[in-house]
Amino acid sequence: MSRAPKSLKHCEFRFYEELNDFLPPALRKVSFRHAFSGSPTVKDRIQALGVPHTEVDLILVDGVSVDFQHHLHGGERVAVYPTFERFDLAELNRLRPAPLRHPCFVLDVHLGRLARYLRLLGLDTLYRNDWPDEELAQVALAEHRILLTRDVGLLKRNAVTHGAFLRAIMPREQLLEVLERFDLWRQLRLFSRCARCNGAIEAVTRASVAAETPPRVFAYQRHFYRCQSCRKLYWEGKHCDRLRHWLEPLLREHGLSWPESEQAPRD
Structure with missing residues (x-):
């Protein structure tokens, strides 16, 4: 004897602003019906529609602010919003975790x-080109790092609490996107981290590196620096x-100037 099919329930969804980037074109900037069975959480349905939870900051169900664990039963109207910059949401359930006091990052393999750019600007950035997704998510959680990726599925993992989907494709455009999104302009410490390993760079005396510096470089360079982790030598370039x-x-543009005392190292 075959089982009778489960009856489907429906609710109405509407996504706002940049969250529409994750939806099929036909569902962008419009209200649409969504079918489901059982009583899933609103987080489950949002991610099933393609939007990672790390991009969501506010959910209203029938006009009431709810958290990710709110269950749907059918007939609701669900409005989903990204981060608000200009409205006071103090009385509502903001879903993104509080910003990290000292932002640091872990990046996916792509x-x-x-x-390299983030490290050159002095931002604490972990990267390996062989990290599996599960390990990336665990590193982000254990070390309180913001996971940067263009992989939507990676951001949907429950272990990821702080993350961001990068819309830009070119590295310099991605850098500007990160600096703007996390308002990092006043936290830049140029050339203070090793571009290769993320370790701290410190100045060393010219005499101490004479034996390991190419003669033509040593002849015209006066300032040298060394990574305190991998021992890589840098000079201005x-x-x-x-x-x-x-x-x-x-x-x-952000009211800042290039630090005059900053010496630009080169590898």
Whole structure:
């Protein structure tokens, strides 16, 4: 004897602003009916529709603010919002965790160039090109790091509490997206971290590195630096001048200036 099919329930969803980027074109910026069975959580349904929970900051069910564990029973109207910058939501259930006091990051395997840029700007950034998704999620959780990725599925993992989907494809555009989203402009400490391993860079005396520096470099360079973790040696170079040429106008837009005392290391 065959079982009778379960009767489906329906609710109405509406996603706002950039959350629409995760939806099929036909469902963007409109209200639509969504079918489900049982009494799933609203988080389950939101992620089933393609939107990772890390991008959601407010859910209203029939006009009432709810958390991710709210169960749907059919007939509800669900409005889903990203982060608000201009409205006072003190009386509502904001769903994103409180911002980390000292933002630090872990990046998925496809963001190696972005990891280098973030480190050059002094931002604590972990990256490996062989990290499996499960380990990435656990590192983000255990070390209170923000997981940056273009993999929506990775952000849907329950272990991920702080994360961000990067919409930009090119590394420099991704860098600007991260700096803007997390308001990091005043936290930059240029050339204070190793681009290779994320360790701290400190100045060393010229005499102490004479034996390991190429003679032509040693002849014209006066400032040298060493990573305190991997011991990689740096000195000032033209590629850092190029970074300054690109970044300095952006700093000025935010009321900041390039630190005059900053020495730009080169590997």
